[in-house]
Amino acid sequence: MEWRPDRASEVPLYKQIANYLESRILNGEFPPGSRLPSERVLANQWKVNRSTVNCAFEELRSAGLVSRIVGRGTVVIRNLPGSGTKQFPNWDMYVKQGYYPPNNPVNQNIYRFIRADEPMINFAIGELSSDLQPVELMKEAYSSIELNNDLGYEHIQGNITLRETISEHMKTYRKIESTPSSLLITSGAQQAIHLIIRGLLKPGDSVAIEDPSYAYSLPIFHSEGLHTHLLPVQNNGIDPDQIITLHKRYRLKMLFLNPTYQNPTGTTLDLERRRRILEICSKFGIAIVEDDPYSITGYDGTSIPSMKSMDKEGLVLYVSSLTKIIASGLRIGWILGPQTVINHLADVKQQFDFSHPSLPQLIAAKLLSSKHFDEHIMHLREGLKIKRDLTIRSLEKELKGIISFSVPEGGIHLWCKLNDEEIDENLLFKESLKKGVVFAPGSTLGSKHNYIRLTYSRVETNCISEGIQLLAQSLRELE
Missing domain, CATH: 3.90.1150.10 (Aspartate Aminotransferase, domain 1)
Known part of the structure; x- marks a missing residue:
């Protein structure tokens, strides 16, 4: 349980807060040179007045644990009592200079x-x-799983039964032909995008994304040194001819699209534009990443052909997940693509987490194959x-x-x-x-x-x- 000051205690709130922060300083959670959260943040977190937090900080300062620095806030001193001449890593500098930038502050x-x-x-x-969320269906799926004695690492591409089930699911609901060997199970669609960027692109490559789009919010597009170019989303999706303009100027390597019920605009790229984009990308050798979490949610049940289902030349890497149709906490996504690409991305993924957890995959396979899924x-x-x-x-x-x-x-x-x-x-x-x-x-x-x-x-x-x-x-x- 997350710590909170006890209002029923006889110990003053500021003293409780000071004691709690002192314990975190002394056990290394706030190491020398690091900043404590601001008074405002802690006051909101613990539902106390800022003056209460201020008194707690003063208590820590009097104890020789922190100093108040203009422009930086409250900082743990570098020479803590009993530390002697020890040197400590400057964790604030590590954070600032780390490979990945922070999320947008908003x-x-x-x-x-x-x-x-x-x-x-x-x-x-x-x-x-x-x-x-299909809670009862998930309970039924969970209760029907028979765990065997082998609870070791899963296949590098993901559980074979799940990949077989997803292959059937895409054929039935998305009109996409695939084989289990051409699928890689990921921790949601976001990990799939990360794997594609880390595994198939290099710093300096140019890519195009929709504007506005979910991809715009992902720091990885900038942290990997990619040159990102924007394709404005219109009522019928992006204008295919703008891909030509961008490619002639920047030599695009990859195009990231969310063509059906797009996030955030809700628009759908019309059929003619889909054909035209495939034609352009075939001509110039531009890879397409189709992010398709929503197509199955069409309110009238109309099936809109995915770009992958129209792709006869292996241009499209297809990304989807169960986040928007079952539950985000299940963390099941997948990439469908050429075998050489899937083999390489599976190798990259193994360097991150070695293999995807077994239990969510077994539950997902049961859910997708359930007679009640429809x-x-x-x-x-x-x-x-x-x-x-x-x-x-x-x-x-x-x-x-x-x-x-x-x-x-x-x-x-x-x-x-x-x-x-x-x-x-x-x-x-x-x-x-x-x-x-x-x-x-x-x-x-x-x-x-x-x-x-x-x-x-x-x-x-x-x-x-x-x-x-x-x-x-x-x-x-x-x-």
């Missing part, structure tokens, strides 16, 4: 607030709410459509003329434009947080400002109207 805030104890109406995270997908589509419609009705009631949007036919996101260009979506984000509502500001997902993404899949249905009301209050207070 995204860090989102993750911090949704994990807090206080309830938040969460329009920010691409997960399914509890009423959309019933779950029908329930999922209906549930998402209900949430989408309720979100739209609430926006039209509370913010008609203030926010505009296009209605998605599947997926989980609503991309909203703030019609008043004077309104700063980041200020709106901060104001909404105070009222208990969190969403994704558009600038975290692309170059466009004055946009927000409302992800309605995670919000409990009975909280949607209240969440939009609070968002409307926050907007009006900024006008």
Whole structure:
């Protein structure tokens, strides 16, 4: 359990906090030279006044454990009592100079607030709410698993039964022909993207991503030294001819697309544009990464051909997961591609985690092969459509003329434009947080400002109207 000061104790709160921080300093969790969290952060975390934290810091300073440095905050001193002449690593410098940059500060805030104890109406995270997850189906799958005596490492590409099941699943639901040997199981789609970047690209390579897009928010595109070029998303997806323009100037190596119910815009790349992109990439030798988490969620059940299903020349690496159709905590994703690529990416993955955990793979195989899986997908589509419609009705009631949007036919996101260009979506984000509502500001997902993404899949249905009301209050207070 996470530590909190005990308000029933006779020991003053500031003293409890000082004692707790002292123990973490002395056991090395806050080593010499490191910074303590700010007064504001700790006050919010422990629900105390900043003055209480300030008193605790003063207690630590008096004990010779920390110093207050202008511009840096409260820092653990380098010569702790009893340390003598020992030298300690400068962990702050390690953090700053590490290979991977930190997440966008706004995204860090989102993750911090949704994990807090206080309830938040969460329009920010691409997960399914509890009423959309197949909990009973998962319990049934779990209870039917027969564990044998061999609980060692799985196959380097993933459990063979799961890969066989995914191969059948893609044929049935996505019209994609594949074999188990051409599949690599990953820890969700995000790890799949990381493996592709780390395994197939090198610093200095040029890639193109949609603008706005989920890929824009991933620091790995920048930490790997890639040159990232943007393809604006229109009503029917990206303009294929802009790929030609970018390639002639920058020599693109790879194209990252989320063509069906795109994150965050909800748009779908039309069939003619899909054909044209395949034609262009075939001509210039550009690889395509198709990220397809949402196509199975089309509300009317219409099947939209994936780019992979149209690909006859091996141009497309297909990435998908069970995050948006079953549960994010299962951590099952996959890459489908040419055998040489899958072999190499499996080798790269083995260097990260050696093999994927067995139990989630066994559960996923049971879920996908269940006779009730189709019933779950029908329930999922209906549930998402209900949430989408309720979100739209609430926006039209509370913010008609203030926010505009296009209605998605599947997926989980609503991309909203703030019609008043004077309104700063980041200020709106901060104001909404105070009222208990969190969403994704558009600038975290692309170059466009004055946009927000409302992800309605995670919000409990009975909280949607209240969440939009609070968002409307926050907007009006900024006008």
